[in-house]
Amino acid sequence: MAKITLFVNEKDHVLNISPDTPLLYVLRNNLALNAPKYGCGIERCGSCMVLMDNEAMPSCIRPCSSLTQTKIITLEGLGNPTNLHPVQAAFMEEQAAQCGYCLNGMIISAKALLDRNLDPSDTEIRAALERVLCRCGTHSRIVKAVKNAAKKMRLNA
Known part of the structure; x- marks a missing residue:
């Protein structure tokens, strides 16, 4: 120890x-x-x-x-229930989780991407999230949530 x-x-x-x-x-x-x-x-x-x-x-x-x-x-x-981070809020708004097991990795990876690039393409979003395995098939909603979060973060910048 x-x-x-x-x-x-x-x-x-x-x-x-x-x-x-x-x-x-x-x-x-x-x-x-x-x-x-x-x-x-x-x-x-x-x-x-x-x-x-x-x-x-x-x-x-x-x-x-x-x-x-x-x-x-x-x-x-990142945030709490009364003050969500824009990425957390966007994932909720877009209903980008199904079972939720990948959710932690998706949100953390999206946050890291958006801290570097507030206007990522779909290809850049998918590349940033490819290390996180999602078996539920909510990928299109996840990409939409990342775009929504990027918009929120650009407005707050």
Whole structure:
């Protein structure tokens, strides 16, 4: 065990954990942040995505000891029920979720894309989301939600 400090959702969290503990486990088990989900465990499905220094990255096998200087943001850190982030609001408005398992990864990936590009093409949106596996077939609504979020964010810029 070691004392490791992680900066998650704008707060320092001092944890007494094994240095090789995957970030996903710490988020869910130690910090009660349950938006990132365990899916595949090999960084292939995207359900465990978080923002690491503003980039959408899987958290399922990333050891916490490698993230002590990293700004980590989870879905819970984007907004809350009374003050949703524009991406969260757009996904709700477009009903872009069916089962919801991919939702965390889709929203996190969309946020990272829109932070870089507020006017992405459909091709750029699909490329940004391709790391997140969705089996429900809501892809057209997800693309529409990202476009809606981009519009909202452009208006707020």
